[in-house]
Amino acid sequence: MTAKTDTEVIIGGKVYTLSGYESEEYLQRVASYINNKQNEYGKVDSFKRQPIDTQNTLMQLNIADDYFKAKKQISALEEELRQKEQELYNLKHDLVSAQIKLDNAEKRIRELQEKSGSV
Numbered sequence: 001m002t003a004k005t006d007t008e009v010i011i012g013g014k015v016y017t018l019s020g021y022e023s024e025e026y027l028q029r030v031a032s033y034i035n036n037k038q039n040e041y042g043k044v045d046s047f048k049r050q051p052i053d054t055q056n057t058l059m060q061l062n063i064a065d066d067y068f069k070a071k072k073q074i075s076a077l078e079e080e081l082r083q084k085e086q087e088l089y090n091l092k093h094d095l096v097s098a099q100i101k102l103d104n105a106e107k108r109i110r111e112l113q114e115k116s117g118s119v
Contacts, residue, residue: 012038037062 007024008017009031018027037059041047047055
């Protein structure tokens, strides 16, 4: 099992110690994502005028929205991959079938050549 990682990150100007089984780099990326969201929304006047609990809820909703959109995109990509794998399988099957037909045709041609040569 991977060792537990403790790392200090800065979120919203405050230092937090994050702990988990992910790498320090990953934990820093998570903190950076949160900081970027806070900065993005901190530039919107209507957001800044909201009470802090409303701001936090809006931020959570936005992050959840990002999450569900990413999951949907992953599902779409997985389905596309499944379709491409099926298409590749079908093409390989068609190739094998064509090769068998070609081999049989070549065999038949040789048989006919041998037969016509011996007459």
